[in-house]
Amino acid sequence: MDKPRYYFTGDSEKVDLDFSKLDFSYIACPYRFEAVYEYGVWRVRGLLEGSSMEIPEGSQCLHYGQQLFEGMKAQAGADGEVYAFRPHDNARRMNAGARYLRGPELPEALFVRGIEEVVAANLPFVPPFGSGAALYLRPFYIGIGDNVGVKPASRFVFRIFVTPVGPYFKGGFGADQGKAFMVTRFDRAAPHGSGHVKAGGNYACSFWPGVEAKTKGFAEALYLDPAEHRYIDEIGAANFLAFRDRTLITPDSTSVLPSITRESLLQIAAEIFGWPTERRKIPLEELDEIRAAACCGTAAVITWIRQIADGDRVWEFPFDERWQRLYDELVGIETATAADPFGWRHRIPV
Numbered sequence: 001m002d003k004p005r006y007y008f009t010g011d012s013e014k015v016d017l018d019f020s021k022l023d024f025s026y027i028a029c030p031y032r033f034e035a036v037y038e039y040g041v042w043r044v045r046g047l048l049e050g051s052s053m054e055i056p057e058g059s060q061c062l063h064y065g066q067q068l069f070e071g072m073k074a075q076a077g078a079d080g081e082v083y084a085f086r087p088h089d090n091a092r093r094m095n096a097g098a099r100y101l102r103g104p105e106l107p108e109a110l111f112v113r114g115i116e117e118v119v120a121a122n123l124p125f126v127p128p129f130g131s132g133a134a135l136y137l138r139p140f141y142i143g144i145g146d147n148v149g150v151k152p153a154s155r156f157v158f159r160i161f162v163t164p165v166g167p168y169f170k171g172g173f174g175a176d177q178g179k180a181f182m183v184t185r186f187d188r189a190a191p192h193g194s195g196h197v198k199a200g201g202n203y204a205c206s207f208w209p210g211v212e213a214k215t216k217g218f219a220e221a222l223y224l225d226p227a228e229h230r231y232i233d234e235i236g237a238a239n240f241l242a243f244r245d246r247t248l249i250t251p252d253s254t255s256v257l258p259s260i261t262r263e264s265l266l267q268i269a270a271e272i273f274g275w276p277t278e279r280r281k282i283p284l285e286e287l288d289e290i291r292a293a294a295c296c297g298t299a300a301v302i303t304w305i306r307q308i309a310d311g312d313r314v315w316e317f318p319f320d321e322r323w324q325r326l327y328d329e330l331v332g333i334e335t336a337t338a339a340d341p342f343g344w345r346h347r348i349p350v
C-alpha cells in the first residue's frame with residue numbers, strides 16, 4: 001500500500017476530533033503495520049486496514065502469555081515536523097523481552113521502519129502541536145500457532161497500532177495536579193521473574209491491586225520489592241522518582257520495567273541541570289525524609305505524587321518546581337522547542 005495518507009480528503013487537513021479533550025483511551029485509526037515470522041524469517045505485511053486479527057485458537061500468546069508490548073509517542077514538533085522519541089530504545093527493550101520469552105528478535109531497523117510507516121499513514125491523527133495530546137504507538141509481539149503444549153511458538157506476529165491520546169492520569173501534569181497512590185502488598189512480578197520485560201502477564205497481575213486502588217479513590221497502586229516488601233519498586237505503569245535533598249533518586253530494582261522516560265530524565269538532570277542522581281534501594285520508611293516524589297513513563301510523562309498512603313500511614317509531598325523543569329525540558333526535547341543534545345528525537349519522514 002503506497003502512501004495511504006493521500007487517501008484522506010476533506011474540508012480540513014485534520015480529522016474532526018477535539019485533541020485537547022482526549023483522555024487515554026482507544027480511538028481506531030485507519031492503518032496498522034504488521035510483520036510475521038515464520039520459517040526463520042520476518043516477512044513484512046506492511047500497512048493494513050481493520051483493527052481485528054485472526055490467529056489460531058491454540059496460540060501461545062492466548063494460553064501461556066507469550067506476548068510483549070511497547071508504548072511510545074509520536075508528537076508534532078514546533079517546527080512542523082513529526083517526531084517519535086527514542087524508538088531504537090523501545091526496539092531494544094522489546095528484543096530483550098523476546099530473548100526472555102524465547103522468541104525471535106525483530107530487526108531494529110524493521111521496528112523503526114514500522115513506526116515511521118504507521119505514523120505517516122495515520123498523519124491526520126497526529127495531534128497538533130500545543131494540543132497537549134500525542135499519537136500513542138503500541139507495538140506488540142505475539143507467539144502464535146496450532147499448539148497446546150507449554151513451549152515457545154515458532155510463528156510470531158509483530159504489529160503496531162496507533163491511537164491519539166491525552167493524559168494517562170486524569171488532569172495530566174501541573175502544580176494543581178498532584179495524584180495519590182496506595183501502597184499494595186500484591187506483587188506485579190516475582191523477584192527473579194519477568195518484571196524487567198514488558199510482557200502482558202505482568203499487567204494481568206496488576207489488575208487486582210490497580211482496581212482496588214482506584215476503588216478506594218487512588219490513581220494507582222504502588223508496588224514494593226517482591227522479595228521483602230521493604231523497598232519502593234514502581235507505580236502501576238510508571239517508575240518512581242524522588243528528590244532526597246538535592247539528589248534525584250530512583251529505585252535500583254530488577255523487578256521494575258527499565259523506563260526509557262526515567263533514563264531520559266536522569267540524563268537531563270545530570271547533564272543539563274547538573275543535579276546529582278542516584279539509583280539505589282529506597283526503603284518505604286525513607287518517605288519520612290523525602291519532600292518531593294513523582295512517577296514517570298511514556299503515558300504518565302512526569303506525574304507529581306501528592307500523596308502515598310499505606311493503610312493509616314499517609315505521606316504528603318508538595319509540588320516541587322524541579323518536576324516542572326524536568327517536564328519542560330523532556331517535552332521540549334520531544335517536540336523541538338528545546339535543543340536535542342542527546343539525539344533522542346526521531347523525525348518521521350512524511
Ligand code: PLP
Binds near residue numbers: 261
Ligand atoms: N513501568 C511500567 C510497568 C510500565 O508499563 C511503563 C510503561 O511503559 C513504565 C514503567 C515506563 O516506561 P517508559 O518510560 O519506557 O514508557
Ligand code: COI
Binds near residue numbers: 070072298300
Ligand atoms: C506506557 O507508558 O507506554 C505504557 O505502556 C503504559 C501502559 C501500560 C498504558
